[in-house]
Amino acid sequence: MNKETLPSQFESFAEARKQGFLAVKKLKEEGKKVAGLFCTYTPHEIFLAAKAVPVGICAFSDETIAAAEKVLPRNLCPLIKSSYGFAVTEKCPYMYFADLIVGETTCDGKKKMYELLGEIKNVHVMQLPQNQHDETAAELWYQEVLRLKAKVEAEFGITIKDEDIKNAIKIKNEERKLLQEFYELSKKCPPPMSGTEQLKVLYGSQFKFDPMAKNQELREAIDRVKHEAESGNLIPDTARRILITGCPLAGVTEKLVTAIEQSGGVVVAYENCIGIKPAERLVNELEEPYRAIADRYLQIGCSVMSPDKNRFDLLTQLVQEFKIDGVVEMTLQACHTYAVETTQIRTLMQKEKVPFISVETDYSTADTAQLKTRMAAFIEML
């Protein structure tokens, strides 16, 4: 797919991430508190209510993996190694400026890494239950949300008032609705944008630090994509519609999106942490705020959950709604939970009669040719 002329609405979001360093430095100078967050389970609303800046610090580059391997084992997920590496090398501005880093007991690799990270950074770990459908799990998670609130109040020397949290819920819900409206544009056949462009906005939106301005920009991006789609199809209608699922995808692993889109496919949906998962459910604005937050976040589908019914349900729903021709799963090397769950996803897709391929990769570019062959063959097959 020819990407010579990228519309500016995508670039603005791509730039946000690159410019984030200066932006976050400026915010710090203005006295703002910065919170570095790892997984989608961390409730952003608490930080918004505390007038702090939440920013994602999962790393997507192999730049710091060698440094991380001085401490961590080699046969570990590259996301964990890379993130830890950015902390020890002080190369990540967000990690560097973060007043508080929040992780959860998600996968084994991450929770053990947080212990080591805690030796050099101010780390708070939330105890995430691994079941989404029983009362004890819900109660534990509710208590953990309250404990996070207390931690944030103590660390930042503030008090989160009821109206603050309610307002934060409203703003964050608004952002989710806008993100939903944005990625659902690709339900159209052919989609009005490529998967590369869609990902730019989904990933880049994490690095727009003024929540009101971010929502305004999302609105504008949606309207412009819609407007441009009216003047003709940019994506050929022969392009095969691909859904990507699996481990977090951004940065160097975008090589997979490139391989798909250079082989006659177009990525229309991302069932990933950067993608549909963080946006698809709203916090109930009528319930007690912290209970509503806990209930919403606990329902995110991820292979750390056992069983992971919500992921299966979401995938089933998305392949229908987005008229998916083929599902590509990306697992990161040594991500055991996703790698084991692949068997269930393969069976599920067989049942849904949707062609499925799973590829394992890491943060190097060594397998670019292999990925290209697999994706080209998969799309030739569709």
Added chain:
Amino acid sequence: MKKYYVGIDSGSTMCKTILFDGKDITDCHRIKTGWNPLLSAEKSLKLLLERNKIGYEDVIVSTTGYGREAIEFAGFTYTEITCHALGALFLSSTVGALPAVGGVIDIGGQDSKIILIHDGKVVNFLMNDKCAAGTGRFLSIACDTLGIDLADIDQFADPNEGISINSMCAVFAESEIIGLLAAGTDRSQILTGVLQSIGNKIWQMTGKLMIDESKPFLMTGGLSCSRLLMDIIAQITGLHIITHEYAAWAGAVGACICAANTVGRTTSPPNKAIEPDTYE
């Protein structure tokens, strides 16, 4: 109207070339891919054309395999999955006695793969991940360590007894073999163990696919010349495995078939304009 097709399968180890007249395979050639896939492809093409007294202007060139993108003079390129499948269908049809193949087991230099075919089309495939276990490279490392020529494995291996090789990684397997040799283990039994470990790898891959066991599978790739490996794979997987004299060229044959199919649908002129004289 061009009369001939040349299919080039530029693999990680060998460059396989087929001359096809639209109906039959008329010639074939195979050389080491070497460091430059373009160079080995050019050499093979030149040799085939000279040997058959055919001009460059009379052939349609199509490529597949890892080096396919590097062969810039080709008119068409296809992935090795599609090519192996179509090549296997063609080859099995030339040996009339066979039912249509249900798929391909290809053990290449860098990859091993299983491709499922239904109604003449690829319906699913699986390739080994970034690991040499169960590939031709794995066997070649093992043969080096054992001091056996790759061409002699069928004569050398003990058909009755294999020593189990447990290491999943080709490099670790090499250490394991060195350990076994140091302990005085019989080389012919170690070699059989290596072949069995390739069979086990293929068997593990079959578990991830819905295979119709009533149909035969064509074994392709350079190792398809080993009758013993074929028997071991058949025994471990329970599949009916067949081969063909051109099985090592299945990808190149498929590239010809793909090109013939494409040419049948389009009128766009294929090959890039280069003269055979400029090959070297």
